[in-house]
Amino acid sequence: MVKKFISLSLITLLSYSAYAGGYRVAMQGNKQLAMGHTGVAVVNGAESVFFNPAATVYLKDKWSFSAGVNVLIADTKFQNKTYGWENETRNVGTPIYAYGAYKATDWLSIGLAVYSPYGSAVDWDKDWQGAHLVNNIDLKAFYFQPTVAIKVSERFSFGGGPIFVNGGVTFNRNVSRSMADEQGNKTDVTIEAKNVTAWGWSAGYLFNFDDHLRVGMNYRSKIIMKETAGTAKFHDVPAFGQGLFKDGTITAEMPLPAELSVGVSYEWNKWLFAFDYNRTFWKIYDALVIDFVDSPLGTSVNPRNYKDSSTYRLGAQYTVNDQLSLRAGWYYDESPVQDGYFAPETPRNDSRAYTGGLTYKFKNGLGVDVVFSYLHFSDTNNSYDYFNEDGQNVSFGGTYRSAVTSGGIGVSYSF
Amino acid sequence: MKKRYLLVLPALALMVSCKPEISEKIDSNTYYPGKADFSSYVAIGNSLTAGYMDGTVYKSGQSNSFPAILAGQFKVVGGGEFTQPSFADDVNDVGGLLFNGVGNPSFKTKMIINMSTGGPENIKGESTIEVFKQQKTAYHNAGVPGAKTFHVVAPGYGSMAGLAVGKANPYFVRTATSENATVLGDALSLEPTFFTNWIGANDVLSYATSGGEGVDQNEVGGLDPSKYGGNDITHVGVFQKVYGDITNALTANGAKGVLATVPDVTAIPFFTTVPYNPLTPELIGVENIDKLNGLIGMFKVILSSQGQGDRFQLISKEAANPLLIQDKTLADMSPVLEYGITQAVASGQFPIELTPAQIKMIAMSFGQARHATAKDLMLLTSKSQIGASLPVSTGSPVMDALLKKGVSFPIGDEFVLNTVEQQKVKTATVAFNTIIKQVAASKDLAVADMNDLLNKAVAGLRVEDGQIYTADYFKGMGNLNTVMFSLDGVHLNQRGYAFIAAEILRVINKHYEASIPLVNPAVYPGPVLLPTN
Numbered sequence A: 001m002v003k004k005f006i007s008l009s010l011i012t013l014l015s016y017s018a019y020a021g022g023y024r025v026a027m028q029g030n031k032q033l034a035m036g037h038t039g040v041a042v043v044n045g046a047e048s049v050f051f052n053p054a055a056t057v058y059l060k061d062k063w064s065f066s067a068g069v070n071v072l073i074a075d076t077k078f079q080n081k082t083y084g085w086e087n088e089t090r091n092v093g094t095p096i097y098a099y100g101a102y103k104a105t106d107w108l109s110i111g112l113a114v115y116s117p118y119g120s121a122v123d124w125d126k127d128w129q130g131a132h133l134v135n136n137i138d139l140k141a142f143y144f145q146p147t148v149a150i151k152v153s154e155r156f157s158f159g160g161g162p163i164f165v166n167g168g169v170t171f172n173r174n175v176s177r178s179m180a181d182e183q184g185n186k187t188d189v190t191i192e193a194k195n196v197t198a199w200g201w202s203a204g205y206l207f208n209f210d211d212h213l214r215v216g217m218n219y220r221s222k223i224i225m226k227e228t229a230g231t232a233k234f235h236d237v238p239a240f241g242q243g244l245f246k247d248g249t250i251t252a253e254m255p256l257p258a259e260l261s262v263g264v265s266y267e268w269n270k271w272l273f274a275f276d277y278n279r280t281f282w283k284i285y286d287a288l289v290i291d292f293v294d295s296p297l298g299t300s301v302n303p304r305n306y307k308d309s310s311t312y313r314l315g316a317q318y319t320v321n322d323q324l325s326l327r328a329g330w331y332y333d334e335s336p337v338q339d340g341y342f343a344p345e346t347p348r349n350d351s352r353a354y355t356g357g358l359t360y361k362f363k364n365g366l367g368v369d370v371v372f373s374y375l376h377f378s379d380t381n382n383s384y385d386y387f388n389e390d391g392q393n394v395s396f397g398g399t400y401r402s403a404v405t406s407g408g409i410g411v412s413y414s415f
Numbered sequence B: 001m002k003k004r005y006l007l008v009l010p011a012l013a014l015m016v017s018c019k020p021e022i023s024e025k026i027d028s029n030t031y032y033p034g035k036a037d038f039s040s041y042v043a044i045g046n047s048l049t050a051g052y053m054d055g056t057v058y059k060s061g062q063s064n065s066f067p068a069i070l071a072g073q074f075k076v077v078g079g080g081e082f083t084q085p086s087f088a089d090d091v092n093d094v095g096g097l098l099f100n101g102v103g104n105p106s107f108k109t110k111m112i113i114n115m116s117t118g119g120p121e122n123i124k125g126e127s128t129i130e131v132f133k134q135q136k137t138a139y140h141n142a143g144v145p146g147a148k149t150f151h152v153v154a155p156g157y158g159s160m161a162g163l164a165v166g167k168a169n170p171y172f173v174r175t176a177t178s179e180n181a182t183v184l185g186d187a188l189s190l191e192p193t194f195f196t197n198w199i200g201a202n203d204v205l206s207y208a209t210s211g212g213e214g215v216d217q218n219e220v221g222g223l224d225p226s227k228y229g230g231n232d233i234t235h236v237g238v239f240q241k242v243y244g245d246i247t248n249a250l251t252a253n254g255a256k257g258v259l260a261t262v263p264d265v266t267a268i269p270f271f272t273t274v275p276y277n278p279l280t281p282e283l284i285g286v287e288n289i290d291k292l293n294g295l296i297g298m299f300k301v302i303l304s305s306q307g308q309g310d311r312f313q314l315i316s317k318e319a320a321n322p323l324l325i326q327d328k329t330l331a332d333m334s335p336v337l338e339y340g341i342t343q344a345v346a347s348g349q350f351p352i353e354l355t356p357a358q359i360k361m362i363a364m365s366f367g368q369a370r371h372a373t374a375k376d377l378m379l380l381t382s383k384s385q386i387g388a389s390l391p392v393s394t395g396s397p398v399m400d401a402l403l404k405k406g407v408s409f410p411i412g413d414e415f416v417l418n419t420v421e422q423q424k425v426k427t428a429t430v431a432f433n434t435i436i437k438q439v440a441a442s443k444d445l446a447v448a449d450m451n452d453l454l455n456k457a458v459a460g461l462r463v464e465d466g467q468i469y470t471a472d473y474f475k476g477m478g479n480l481n482t483v484m485f486s487l488d489g490v491h492l493n494q495r496g497y498a499f500i501a502a503e504i505l506r507v508i509n510k511h512y513e514a515s516i517p518l519v520n521p522a523v524y525p526g527p528v529l530l531p532t533n
Helices: A030-034 A051-058 B003-016 B068-077 B151-154 B160-164 B170-175 B183-188 B202-211 B238-251 B287-306 B334-347 B356-366 B397-402 B419-443 B448-459 B494-511
Strands: A064-079 A086-092 A096-103 A107-124 A136-151 A156-174 A188-208 A213-220 A223-234 A248-256 A259-268 A273-280 A286-294 A300-305 A309-319 A325-334 A351-361 A367-377 A380-389 A392-414 B043-047 B111-114 B118-123 B141-143 B194-196 B256-260 B322-326 B369-371 B444-447
Touching: A030 A064, A030 A309, A030 A325, A030 A351, A030 A367, A030 A392, A030 B419, A051 A096, A051 A107, A051 A136, A051 A156, A051 A213, A086 A213, A086 A367, A136 A223, A156 A248, A188 A248, A273 B369, A300 A309, A351 A392, A392 B043, B043 B068, B043 B183, B068 B141, B068 B194, B068 B494, B141 B183, B151 B183, B151 B238, B160 B170, B160 B287, B194 B238, B238 B256, B238 B419, B256 B369, B256 B419, B256 B494, B287 B334, B287 B397, B334 B356, B444 B494
Parallel strands: B043 B141, B043 B194, B194 B256, B256 B444
Antiparallel strands: A064 A086, A064 A096, A064 A392, A086 A107, A096 A107, A107 A136, A136 A156, A156 A188, A188 A213, A188 A223, A213 A259, A223 A248, A248 A286, A259 A273, A273 A309, A286 A300, A309 A325, A325 A351, A351 A367, A367 A392, A380 A392, B111 B118, B322 B369
């Protein structure tokens, strides 16, 4: 009984669509981002440690390094004409990456990648109209991935390695639409999971048809982030609810879905063209289940019902001279969120991205990678229909419109 | 190319980032007043308009009266200032009333749920709301708790002097601009361009909430309301005249408005919460049932001589049993019972020895008693009666132990609305609502059919966001987030008044071709729950 109470269809917890669909942030290399974040069949520096470790054995230099950061600004506007609700949120994210590859022998290359493929934050006004779903969320997951790649021949190589993830989330929402303390402050809960760790793996291969055409595939496994010692902290609890909304431990699981990438690239004179297809296996995220271990609230099940989604990426690079390369790209990204599950912590729908950038290589060999990207979203009328209140699912929705703009800078060096 | 230029590029990129715009964005054309003008909105009515809930008016509750919620939405389409009677002196937010510093049992503090006992109670604490501190101000919210239709036009209804002789209303005394002011006159002084009028409920419901302890003036042809008792049903002719006068006055200067109908008792938790048959065998005590049935059986035998044996039924050990109630519409069988019981005691058939005085007392008590049926409406106030011991001893400890209200001793008629009383209520409600709709039609005013709305809410009414609101009393955690009636069972709570406001907005949008954003009841507070009181 008590468990159903307050319709603690607690959350949404960790899900947030930062950039691509779901909570995937596709910004793992400024060279490749400028080419629409293609790269599974591209040999273009240390970024391959992420895109396809198999490609690292074809790098020319013994040592290759690449690191960078993006500053992304994600804007979302929301309105509901029935009630005259208007709201907006602007959030800044700074995904980073750092890669190194070392060609130990002619046929063996090892590498190390650090990157943050999932994450970002959304921060609505406290007690806004959708506060029972989310007030704010801040999610981060860092991947540490050592790789080994083996060149079988000049035509074929494969590689891969384990992935260690360290992630965390802070999430706040109101416990219901009307619960408030004696002063009228709405009761809310902050759920925090810190330093959650998990393991996964990545593997890929690269096939060179000839000097021009490459085909590659890379797979990153799903990783289930299991929190067994998270915390729940309630605020502005009315006196009668002290026994119910008890601070304490929570356990929860959140999947970081598997991703399969296949791609092809073609080099011709000063041109490089790339096409990637990503399939992200979001279906694993069917519900967010949070167990309030120390509270009579019990277990909260929050349907998510994500679907697998695809991304189609195109990119091109033109090498002007030894110093300067120019890049451009485009991609189309499907949202994994299905109609009726559109929650304001994942307030985005399908998007089209336009990217561009360049690398300028200084005399000392240091390359500076600059990138700009813009994601265009259409208006979407959608809602989250599974917030349970007194046994009844109620809907929260309206028209959402998002835009994401980012600029990034990185350095690359090889010798 | 210089290095520093390169570093500037990402910054430039971010500067050009532009905020998205929704293509059909809410703008100055989205909402409009249509054919109505909300620059001066006045609300006429009774407690339902005043923001009365949980048995009183208190500061935080009043802030979400339905007219206040409406006025907030009207602001989007040119609504003007909206004032309500000041409850700034309700410093503890407990409601109630003081009369020259003295409390009054008819004006208690607000009801809350005491979690340690589980039940609704008046919150501990003293009222600080002083009736004698007159504000002498006309307010846009002209709702006066307790007002009947004819009170709205009654001079002196806010007179301090009239209070002592029961001719004035303490809530109106607090705000009336003069001794002879009328509710309507004060409201008209604000030159309303738009009004809501939800008056008429007390003209019938005060009879119903008293369990029918009043006179139906339609039966006695009572045309002079100054002679009415507080629990009487207003004569339909009086209602029609006064209601028409009020509407004429409000519309005299072209004001538009909404007239609201009177809800039926069957849609109000005060009448629908306590079942007629709450007595499970366990509740009665299975071990007592045979003994009680011995008693009941004897009464049945005695009354069957008059063809009245079916007033009672034997208590079942398996199924839920009906309450024993008093019904003043029944023929008084006390002489028959007195004779019969005396005979039974004398012949030794009666299980207990009784004195003639005790026999008389029992006979009187059961003379108009019967078991309740599904058609009887038990008032919310009957709840505390059920199973209670008698207030005065019968003189026999054995009898005292046996006689429990509702089980073996009838609950008073004032706690039951029986079918005869219900019919009077229904007839009057239908008549009043017919008048309200006719007047609205004649003046081309919008009708908010609250009767229809709440009748639909009995089964559950689904609103825009999918939530279903019902006309239920607070049930605990099961409807904590959706209950819309306050703990007094008659009036709505803040959430319920938002539900009412949303309906009135729908009506206005339709009738006056306006576009005003709705309110969502879900975010408004429900009952006050306290760990202890």
